[in-house]
Amino acid sequence: MLKLENVYAGYGERLVLEGINLEVGDSEIVCLIGANGAGKTTTLKTIMGLVRPQKGQVNFNGDMLATQPVNRIVQAGISMAPEGRRVFGKMTVLENLEMGAYLRKDPIGQDIEEVYRLFPVLKERAKQPARVLSGGEQQMLAIGRALMAKPKLLLLDEPSMGLAPLMVEKIFEIIRRIWKTGTAILLVEQNAAMALEVSQRGYVMETGKIAMEGSAAELRRNPNVRKAFLGRAGERR
Numbered sequence: 001m002l003k004l005e006n007v008y009a010g011y012g013e014r015l016v017l018e019g020i021n022l023e024v025g026d027s028e029i030v031c032l033i034g035a036n037g038a039g040k041t042t043t044l045k046t047i048m049g050l051v052r053p054q055k056g057q058v059n060f061n062g063d064m065l066a067t068q069p070v071n072r073i074v075q076a077g078i079s080m081a082p083e084g085r086r087v088f089g090k091m092t093v094l095e096n097l098e099m100g101a102y103l104r105k106d107p108i109g110q111d112i113e114e115v116y117r118l119f120p121v122l123k124e125r126a127k128q129p130a131r132v133l134s135g136g137e138q139q140m141l142a143i144g145r146a147l148m149a150k151p152k153l154l155l156l157d158e159p160s161m162g163l164a165p166l167m168v169e170k171i172f173e174i175i176r177r178i179w180k181t182g183t184a185i186l187l188v189e190q191n192a193a194m195a196l197e198v199s200q201r202g203y204v205m206e207t208g209k210i211a212m213e214g215s216a217a218e219l220r221r222n223p224n225v226r227k228a229f230l231g232r233a234g235e236r237r
């Protein structure tokens with residue numbers, strides 16, 4: 001479905017990604033883990049067309065995305081819930097969800113109901129401005145908004161960041177439910193233990209390169225992964 005081939009990208013003079021190769025198959029859930037500043041967000045932005053590769057290709061179901069405008073990439077079937085749950089604070093919850101569907105011309109009522117089924121709290125708060133939601137609720141809204149584009153591939157950038165453990169559990173459970181409905185997911189996470197638990201495969205990034213890849217089970221067992229990302233939580237597994 002998605003294939004990054006030898007992608008080099010960065011910001012102006014600053015090269016961040018140095019030859020990324022990464023794939024997400026149909027209805028797969030894949031995680032991308034790595035230290036702060038490794039280039040995880042830059043990888044997602046490059047897929048979305050927010051950062052342009054200097055070299056290499058982003059292939060999505062045969063479409064070459066690297067030169068396409070962001071709206072075409074969304075229409076091709078990719079959407080992202082960005083890092084730091086950036087919702088539109090002054091808009092209501094419902095308006096945020098409608099924004100997620102801004103490129104669609106078909107009716108969206110049923111999809112709003114589907115998002116409400118995944119996140120009942122968003123229905124209760126539909127008419128409230130997004131800024132009054134809790135952190136976890138804003139994360140739900142960011143994911144719900146991304147779903148409103150009806151993606152084939154959903155990019156999630158650190159959905160568990162800054163959330164209390166119970167909320168983290170809940171978010172991961174919902175990620176799994178979304179995946180089960182047939183949406184492929186590329187999940188960027190600091191919480192490597194949880195990420196490797198929900199994912200089928202994973203990639204480990206180190207300063208702009210893929211340092212390791214494998215099935216989630218292989219990565220969980222890998223001593224380097226355990227040492228760098230799993231710590232005591234990993235030892236217990």
Ligand SMILES: Nc1ncnc2c1ncn2[C@@H]1O[C@H](COP(=O)(O)OP(=O)(O)OP(=O)(O)O)[C@@H](O)[C@H]1O
Binds near residue numbers: 034038
């Ligand atoms: N807009 C920008 N302009 C210039 N440099 C940037 C920009 N955004 C990110 N960078 C740099 O690119 C590198 C990779 O950043 P990126 O945000 O992709 O990392 P990350 O793996 O997502 O890190 P984190 O886990 O902290 O979110 C960092 O050195 C960062 O300083």
Ligand SMILES: [Mg+2]
Binds near residue numbers: 040
């Ligand atoms: Mg990031």
